[in-house]
């Protein structure tokens with residue numbers, strides 16, 4: 001423990017002096033939807049883009065960084081994350097310019113959908129059902145009900161590991177299903193989206209329907225990470241998971257949702273280890289019954305506490 005504390009102390013001392021805020025041993029379980037996982041060695045909330053750019057230019061290249069949105073697609077392992085975890089909660093500007101809206105990466109998808117609704121701008125309704133931030137939506141090419149980020153993006157603004165800013169078109173982003181090709185150490189700081197003018201009443205109705213449908217079909221009020229696995233080409237992940245007999249399957253405090261079996265749930269006292277082993281168990285059973293290799297859509301990050309997930313999958 002003494003050694004860990006020394007290392008942390010050293011890391012803080014090695015970081016540039018910024019205007020934003022550093023927190024040591026920040027509890028990430030409080031900042032993620034699953035409510036599991038160990039701490040961030042250092043959590044950094046940049047004050048603004050200039051502060052972030054200064055940090056990236058000054059910090060040693062050896063120090064790893066990870067960008068956190070609101071952790072709605074994230075499984076942080078029980079040993080936590082070494083290095084610096086960034087959180088762009090202060091990047092929350094929203095500017096409407098005609099049929100386009102410019103937003104900071106820390107804005108919630110849902111907030112953007114509601115601003116568009118207020119402005120009678122359509123095509124952003126789908127964002128009302130996605131509980132992440134714009135930064136996470138760009139990284140994941142988030143989408144639902146037939147629309148994805150790639151369909152509405154005019155440009156994204158990202159900053160690379162050296163503090164250089166890049167303006168990226170939808171084509172530059174290399175979008176595919178729940179994925180973009182931008183290097184992992186680049187941080188999205190904002191984006192511009194296009195909409196179309198529409199009827200406020202119809203937009204409101206579409207948002208209400210979408211939210212009602214979600215509540216009916218998905219465990220949206222549970223401690224979950226959303227869809228666990230990407231849908232394989234031409235298949236639905238939940239169908240092959242169901243066929244493999246995994247609906248309701250439990251390991252420790254982790255359970256495959258009874259309501260939607262591509263969702264894993266922390267029933268109360270799950271560890272990240274329980275959730276990851278459960279996911280690996282589902283993958284193995286699906287491979288045995290359908291021959292399909294499911295790909296994790298949930299991002300898993302951090303170090304485990306000496307466990308070998310695959311070896312212990314039930």
Ligand SMILES: Cc1cc2nc3c(=O)[nH]c(=O)nc-3n(C[C@H](O)[C@H](O)[C@H](O)COP(=O)(O)OP(=O)(O)OC[C@H]3O[C@@H](n4cnc5c(N)ncnc54)[C@H](O)[C@@H]3O)c2cc1C
Pocket residue numbers: 033066067068069070071072073074088105129130131132133134135136137138139140141142143144178186187188189218219220221224225226227299
């Ligand atoms: C109940 C529920 C329902 C969901 N429904 C949907 C759905 O319908 N469609 C869908 O697509 N997703 C859905 N999700 C998953 C999730 O909301 C999305 O993937 C979302 O885009 C993640 O955003 P986040 O801010 O929470 O990112 P996080 O979970 O915090 O991070 C996810 C990834 O994005 C990266 N990231 C986050 N911010 C930035 C940034 N600023 N710059 C660079 N990288 C960044 C992280 O490093 C990580 O790799 C659902 C999740 C839940 C819990």
